[in-house]
Amino acid sequence: MTTFSPTLDFAKKLDAQDPLASFRDLFLLPDPNLIYLDGNSLGVLPRAAQAKAREVVDEQWGRDLIRGWNKGWWEAPVRVGDKIGNIIGASAGQTIVTDSVSLNLFKLATAALTLQPNKKRIVTDTFNFPSDLYILQGIKQLLFSSPDSGRGVRGEGEIIRIGASDNDITPDLSALESAINENTALVTLSHVVFKSGYIYDMQRITELAHAKGALVLWDLSHSVGSVPIELDKCNADFAIGCTYKYLNGGPGAPAFLYVNQKIQNKLSSPIWGWWGQKNPFGFGLEYEPADGARRFLAGTQPMLSMLIMEAGIEPTLKAGMPALREKSVLMTDYAIYLTEQVLAKYGFTVGSPIDSNRRGSHVSIRHAEGYRINRALIEEMNVIPDFREPDNLRLGFTPLYLSFAEVWEGFDRIRRVMEEKKYENYPKQKLTVT
């Protein structure tokens, strides 16, 4: 355990010992004075992605035109999926890049429920990303509540949402354990939760669910590229995740889905499109699913952003998860130390687990004026965190391109906002994107 000190010199010493320090050069940071603490929402632009964007537009689309589909475009969802598989502990043939996280959740959760028509329960938690909860509510309406959904699943379904065991930092694990019963078709949780950054024990929860005969689906959006993941080793059934946060794939880059090969061919996607058809260029009139996870493709994929994203994930693959995790833990420990040393006297409290084993790569610091503080930081101080209701100032620590000196400087600028009460100049009325 490192003994921290609150001085800038100490932060510089940590930078001097940082084995990942040179990775910063792989990224285009727009302004040397900007403290970017939002890589957990949108990663910064990798130089390789910028070069790839030019190549894809000018040479591939511009010159190859339709021939591009036979020059690596068609296979991209599987090829890039396997690369992401290396980051999430998935052997080849189980990870596919496609669509958004929300759509992938819809496809996989619907398939999981359809596979087990006699089970009516979905277990999740109030820590899950709201879009995931909405998708589950939509599935419940589609599969359970209509008089005849045509899918063979009838009667009342139920979604059990586990709450917090403390002040919205840690889920109630004993409630989770008792909610998973023989009637449970699916347990679906965010591996790292989006507000507090709590990390579920994937292995333990997966085993717990399997012991009751339930399938498990993990949302990896906040853990992919930030914490080591072992989907195969944990025997997870399904996973989904985005590529625009820690993987630096670019805004709106396509998401990925993982389906354990043990169950792939038993599952039916609720969206039967030609990309998921066994022989798409046979143009047969009847749908026959492709073998394996490819059946969860539906239609034509966003090739420009997929190929740019493929280049964007290279720094993560090169650094490797053990080194990234080591720096991330040191950074988030340091951030918690600085919160306690520098910011506690202004009324901030830590809204993330103190134990780094249970914490991802972002730290929420809580303050009743969190929203206005966030605005002052963005608009006056050249610091970009984000704000999550009701009082979380969320600070993302991305080990690939963030330095310890920047972390120190970010905290110092928050201190100045508080010392000078700069946040009082901003309305309580919120902007659309926070």
Ligand SMILES: Cc1ncc(COP(=O)(O)O)c(C=O)c1O
């Ligand atoms: C944990 C989590 N799940 C799901 C989503 C939704 O992803 P998408 O907009 O790609 O559907 C997000 C978006 O930020 C997220 O953070």
